[in-house]
Amino acid sequence: MKRVLLVICLFFVYITTYAQMPDWAMMVDKEGNTYYFDKSGKIYTDDTQSAYKPVSKDALEYYTSKVKSLWKAGNRTQSLVIAKSILALKESSMNVVKAKKDMSAFMRDMQMKQGRRFVDINNDAWLYLTREDTTMYVFNDKVPYIVTLQGNADIIAAKSVDSLQYSSTVMKAGIRFSETNGYDAIITVVAESFADTIESIHVLQQHWRTIAFDTYERELLKYSDSMAVYSFVTQDNVQLKGMELLLAKENRGYCVRIFTTKERYELYKGAIMAIINSFATP
Secondary structure, three states, X not given: OOOOOOXXXXXXXXXXXXXXXXXXXXXXXOOOOEEEXXXXXXXEEOOOOOOOXXXXXXXXXXXXXXXXXXXXXXXXXXXXXXXXXXXXXXXXXXXXXXXXXXXXXXXXXXXXXXXXXXXXXXXXXXXXXXXXXXXXXXXXXXXXXXXXXXXXXXXXXXXXXXXXXXXXXXXXXXXXXXXXXXXXXXXXXXXXXXXOOOOOHHXXXXXXXXXXXXXXEEEEEEEOOOEEEEEEEOOOOOOEEEEEEEEEEOOEEEEEEXXXXXXXXXXXXXXXXXXXXXXXXX
Protein backbone atom coordinates (compact mmCIF):
# COMPACT_ATOMS: atom_id res chain seq x y z
CA MET A 1 0.00 0.00 0.00
CA LYS A 2 1.44 3.35 -0.97
CA ARG A 3 2.04 5.83 1.79
CA VAL A 4 0.51 9.22 1.16
CA LEU A 5 1.38 12.58 2.63
CA LEU A 6 -2.20 13.53 3.34
CA VAL A 7 -2.63 14.40 7.00
CA ILE A 8 -6.33 14.19 7.59
CA CYS A 9 -6.85 12.84 11.09
CA LEU A 10 -7.70 15.00 14.06
CA PHE A 11 -4.67 16.62 15.67
CA PHE A 12 -5.79 19.10 18.26
CA VAL A 13 -4.41 22.30 19.69
CA TYR A 14 -6.23 23.43 22.84
CA ILE A 15 -6.43 27.04 23.95
CA THR A 16 -8.50 28.60 26.71
CA THR A 17 -10.13 31.61 25.12
CA TYR A 18 -12.70 34.34 25.60
CA ALA A 19 -13.51 34.47 21.87
CA GLN A 20 -17.06 33.21 22.43
CA MET A 21 -17.98 33.33 26.13
CA PRO A 22 -15.98 33.50 29.37
CA ASP A 23 -14.56 30.12 30.45
CA TRP A 24 -15.22 28.48 27.09
CA ALA A 25 -12.41 26.40 25.59
CA MET A 26 -11.35 26.50 21.94
CA MET A 27 -9.91 23.65 19.89
CA VAL A 28 -8.25 24.09 16.50
CA ASP A 29 -7.38 21.00 14.49
CA LYS A 30 -4.62 20.68 11.88
CA GLU A 31 -7.04 21.50 9.07
CA GLY A 32 -7.90 24.82 10.71
CA ASN A 33 -11.38 23.81 11.88
CA THR A 34 -12.36 25.57 15.11
CA TYR A 35 -14.52 24.06 17.86
CA TYR A 36 -15.69 25.69 21.11
CA PHE A 37 -16.69 23.93 24.33
CA ASP A 38 -18.95 25.50 26.92
CA LYS A 39 -18.95 24.60 30.64
CA SER A 40 -21.44 21.76 30.14
CA GLY A 41 -19.35 20.18 27.41
CA LYS A 42 -21.53 21.14 24.43
CA ILE A 43 -19.56 21.66 21.24
CA TYR A 44 -19.98 24.65 18.90
CA THR A 45 -18.46 25.22 15.47
CA ASP A 46 -17.87 28.21 13.24
CA ASP A 47 -21.17 29.63 11.98
CA THR A 48 -20.97 28.12 8.52
CA GLN A 49 -24.10 27.15 6.61
CA SER A 50 -23.96 23.55 5.45
CA ALA A 51 -24.70 22.91 1.78
CA TYR A 52 -25.75 19.35 2.63
CA LYS A 53 -29.34 18.76 3.70
CA PRO A 54 -30.95 15.33 4.13
CA VAL A 55 -33.80 14.41 1.78
CA SER A 56 -36.85 12.66 3.23
CA LYS A 57 -39.94 11.05 1.70
CA ASP A 58 -41.88 14.19 2.62
CA ALA A 59 -42.05 17.03 0.08
CA LEU A 60 -40.78 14.86 -2.78
CA GLU A 61 -42.34 17.19 -5.34
CA TYR A 62 -40.19 19.99 -3.96
CA TYR A 63 -37.00 17.89 -4.08
CA THR A 64 -37.53 16.63 -7.64
CA SER A 65 -38.31 20.17 -8.83
CA LYS A 66 -35.24 21.47 -7.00
CA VAL A 67 -33.00 18.96 -8.81
CA LYS A 68 -34.13 20.27 -12.19
CA SER A 69 -34.12 23.97 -11.30
CA LEU A 70 -30.62 23.73 -9.79
CA TRP A 71 -29.34 21.95 -12.90
CA LYS A 72 -30.90 24.57 -15.18
CA ALA A 73 -29.35 27.36 -13.08
CA GLY A 74 -25.90 25.80 -13.42
CA ASN A 75 -25.65 24.44 -9.85
CA ARG A 76 -25.11 20.95 -11.18
CA THR A 77 -23.15 19.31 -8.39
CA GLN A 78 -25.79 20.34 -5.85
CA SER A 79 -28.49 19.13 -8.27
CA LEU A 80 -26.95 15.66 -8.42
CA VAL A 81 -26.45 15.55 -4.64
CA ILE A 82 -30.23 15.89 -4.20
CA ALA A 83 -30.98 13.50 -7.07
CA LYS A 84 -28.74 10.82 -5.52
CA SER A 85 -30.35 11.42 -2.14
CA ILE A 86 -33.77 10.71 -3.66
CA LEU A 87 -32.44 7.56 -5.32
CA ALA A 88 -31.08 6.39 -1.94
CA LEU A 89 -34.48 6.64 -0.20
CA LYS A 90 -36.16 3.44 0.95
CA GLU A 91 -39.07 2.53 -1.31
CA SER A 92 -41.66 3.02 1.42
CA SER A 93 -44.45 4.38 -0.81
CA MET A 94 -45.50 4.73 -4.44
CA ASN A 95 -44.55 8.41 -4.27
CA VAL A 96 -40.97 7.43 -3.47
CA VAL A 97 -40.93 4.85 -6.28
CA LYS A 98 -42.24 7.46 -8.72
CA ALA A 99 -39.68 10.06 -7.61
CA LYS A 100 -36.84 7.55 -7.97
CA LYS A 101 -37.94 6.65 -11.50
CA ASP A 102 -38.09 10.35 -12.35
CA MET A 103 -34.55 10.93 -11.02
CA SER A 104 -33.16 7.88 -12.83
CA ALA A 105 -34.62 9.15 -16.11
CA PHE A 106 -33.31 12.66 -15.43
CA MET A 107 -29.78 11.44 -14.73
CA ARG A 108 -29.74 9.20 -17.83
CA ASP A 109 -30.89 12.14 -19.94
CA MET A 110 -28.23 14.47 -18.52
CA GLN A 111 -25.55 11.81 -18.96
CA MET A 112 -26.46 11.46 -22.65
CA LYS A 113 -26.40 15.24 -23.16
CA GLN A 114 -23.31 16.08 -21.10
CA GLY A 115 -21.05 13.11 -21.81
CA ARG A 116 -17.67 13.42 -20.08
CA ARG A 117 -18.77 16.57 -18.22
CA PHE A 118 -21.48 14.55 -16.47
CA VAL A 119 -18.84 12.10 -15.20
CA ASP A 120 -16.91 14.97 -13.61
CA ILE A 121 -20.03 16.52 -12.05
CA ASN A 122 -21.15 13.12 -10.74
CA ASN A 123 -17.69 12.55 -9.23
CA ASP A 124 -18.00 15.82 -7.30
CA ALA A 125 -21.44 14.86 -5.95
CA TRP A 126 -20.01 12.03 -3.83
CA LEU A 127 -21.73 12.81 -0.50
CA TYR A 128 -25.51 12.69 -0.07
CA LEU A 129 -28.00 12.27 2.76
CA THR A 130 -31.44 10.87 3.53
CA ARG A 131 -33.60 11.10 6.63
CA GLU A 132 -36.10 8.57 8.00
CA ASP A 133 -37.89 9.96 11.07
CA THR A 134 -35.03 10.85 13.50
CA THR A 135 -32.37 8.84 11.64
CA MET A 136 -30.00 10.36 9.08
CA TYR A 137 -28.15 8.14 6.59
CA VAL A 138 -24.90 9.46 5.12
CA PHE A 139 -23.79 7.96 1.79
CA ASN A 140 -20.42 8.20 0.05
CA ASP A 141 -20.15 6.73 -3.45
CA LYS A 142 -16.58 7.81 -4.27
CA VAL A 143 -14.85 5.68 -1.63
CA PRO A 144 -18.11 3.94 -0.74
CA TYR A 145 -19.66 3.65 2.70
CA ILE A 146 -22.87 4.35 4.59
CA VAL A 147 -23.11 5.50 8.20
CA THR A 148 -26.24 6.01 10.30
CA LEU A 149 -26.52 9.04 12.62
CA GLN A 150 -29.32 9.02 15.17
CA GLY A 151 -30.77 12.34 16.29
CA ASN A 152 -30.10 15.71 14.73
CA ALA A 153 -26.84 16.05 12.79
CA ASP A 154 -25.24 18.63 10.50
CA ILE A 155 -22.48 18.18 7.92
CA ILE A 156 -19.66 20.53 8.93
CA ALA A 157 -17.22 19.83 6.10
CA ALA A 158 -16.80 17.54 3.09
CA LYS A 159 -13.58 17.42 1.05
CA SER A 160 -12.10 15.05 -1.50
CA VAL A 161 -8.74 14.51 -3.22
CA ASP A 162 -8.15 12.53 -6.42
CA SER A 163 -5.02 11.46 -8.24
CA LEU A 164 -4.25 8.75 -10.80
CA GLN A 165 -4.17 5.83 -8.35
CA TYR A 166 -5.46 7.37 -5.13
CA SER A 167 -8.69 8.94 -3.85
CA SER A 168 -9.69 10.18 -0.43
CA THR A 169 -12.72 11.84 1.12
CA VAL A 170 -13.13 13.56 4.49
CA MET A 171 -16.56 14.12 6.04
CA LYS A 172 -17.11 15.88 9.37
CA ALA A 173 -20.48 16.16 11.09
CA GLY A 174 -21.81 17.52 14.36
CA ILE A 175 -24.20 15.21 16.23
CA ARG A 176 -26.93 16.10 18.73
CA PHE A 177 -28.08 13.33 21.05
CA SER A 178 -30.00 15.90 23.16
CA GLU A 179 -31.85 19.17 22.67
CA THR A 180 -29.00 21.64 22.26
CA ASN A 181 -27.92 24.57 20.11
CA GLY A 182 -24.45 23.08 19.92
CA TYR A 183 -23.36 19.48 19.37
CA ASP A 184 -22.92 16.59 21.75
CA ALA A 185 -20.21 14.98 19.61
CA ILE A 186 -18.23 15.39 16.38
CA ILE A 187 -17.69 12.57 13.88
CA THR A 188 -14.96 12.48 11.24
CA VAL A 189 -14.93 9.82 8.51
CA VAL A 190 -11.84 9.55 6.32
CA ALA A 191 -12.04 7.10 3.41
CA GLU A 192 -9.07 6.28 1.18
CA SER A 193 -8.77 4.20 -1.98
CA PHE A 194 -5.31 2.89 -2.95
CA ALA A 195 -3.89 1.23 -6.05
CA ASP A 196 -3.03 -1.95 -4.11
CA THR A 197 -4.99 -4.22 -1.79
CA ILE A 198 -4.51 -3.54 1.93
CA GLU A 199 -3.03 -6.76 3.29
CA SER A 200 -4.36 -6.50 6.85
CA ILE A 201 -5.66 -4.13 9.50
CA HIS A 202 -2.10 -4.01 10.88
CA VAL A 203 -0.87 -2.46 7.60
CA LEU A 204 -3.66 0.15 7.72
CA GLN A 205 -2.88 0.98 11.34
CA GLN A 206 0.79 1.52 10.49
CA HIS A 207 -0.26 3.81 7.64
CA TRP A 208 -2.49 5.90 9.91
CA ARG A 209 -0.02 6.10 12.78
CA THR A 210 2.63 7.32 10.32
CA ILE A 211 0.70 9.98 8.41
CA ALA A 212 -1.41 11.13 11.37
CA PHE A 213 0.72 10.81 14.49
CA ASP A 214 -1.07 11.52 17.76
CA THR A 215 -0.59 10.98 21.49
CA TYR A 216 -4.01 9.50 22.27
CA GLU A 217 -4.27 6.93 25.02
CA ARG A 218 -6.17 4.02 23.45
CA GLU A 219 -7.97 0.94 24.71
CA LEU A 220 -8.70 -1.86 22.23
CA LEU A 221 -12.41 -2.81 22.19
CA LYS A 222 -12.68 -5.08 19.12
CA TYR A 223 -10.18 -6.57 16.70
CA SER A 224 -10.13 -8.79 13.60
CA ASP A 225 -7.98 -9.22 10.48
CA SER A 226 -9.81 -6.32 8.79
CA MET A 227 -11.11 -4.13 11.65
CA ALA A 228 -10.06 -2.52 14.94
CA VAL A 229 -12.20 -0.46 17.33
CA TYR A 230 -10.64 1.61 20.11
CA SER A 231 -11.82 3.96 22.80
CA PHE A 232 -9.44 6.89 23.25
CA VAL A 233 -8.74 9.86 25.47
CA THR A 234 -6.61 12.88 24.59
CA GLN A 235 -3.66 13.87 26.78
CA ASP A 236 -4.54 17.48 27.59
CA ASN A 237 -6.54 19.70 29.93
CA VAL A 238 -9.81 19.42 27.97
CA GLN A 239 -9.51 15.61 27.97
CA LEU A 240 -11.72 14.64 25.06
CA LYS A 241 -12.91 11.05 24.84
CA GLY A 242 -14.28 9.01 22.00
CA MET A 243 -14.17 5.94 19.79
CA GLU A 244 -12.16 5.14 16.68
CA LEU A 245 -12.82 2.55 13.97
CA LEU A 246 -10.14 1.45 11.50
CA LEU A 247 -11.46 -0.74 8.69
CA ALA A 248 -9.63 -2.33 5.73
CA LYS A 249 -11.74 -3.49 2.76
CA GLU A 250 -9.90 -4.68 -0.35
CA ASN A 251 -7.98 -1.59 -1.54
CA ARG A 252 -9.92 0.82 0.70
CA GLY A 253 -9.08 2.06 4.17
CA TYR A 254 -11.43 3.85 6.56
CA CYS A 255 -10.92 5.80 9.77
CA VAL A 256 -14.01 6.79 11.74
CA ARG A 257 -13.55 8.93 14.86
CA ILE A 258 -16.21 10.28 17.20
CA PHE A 259 -15.15 12.56 20.03
CA THR A 260 -16.85 14.47 22.82
CA THR A 261 -15.99 15.67 26.31
CA LYS A 262 -15.25 13.23 29.11
CA GLU A 263 -18.62 13.81 30.84
CA ARG A 264 -20.67 13.47 27.67
CA TYR A 265 -18.80 10.35 26.62
CA GLU A 266 -20.12 8.56 29.69
CA LEU A 267 -23.64 9.78 28.91
CA TYR A 268 -23.63 8.84 25.22
CA LYS A 269 -21.16 5.94 25.01
CA GLY A 270 -23.89 3.56 23.83
CA ALA A 271 -25.08 5.95 21.10
CA ILE A 272 -21.48 6.48 19.94
CA MET A 273 -20.91 2.72 19.73
CA ALA A 274 -24.17 2.36 17.76
CA ILE A 275 -22.83 4.81 15.13
CA ILE A 276 -19.55 2.91 14.93
CA ASN A 277 -21.45 -0.37 14.51
CA SER A 278 -23.66 1.16 11.79
CA PHE A 279 -20.69 1.94 9.54
CA ALA A 280 -20.86 -0.31 6.49
CA THR A 281 -19.13 -0.71 3.11
CA PRO A 282 -20.15 -2.62 -0.03
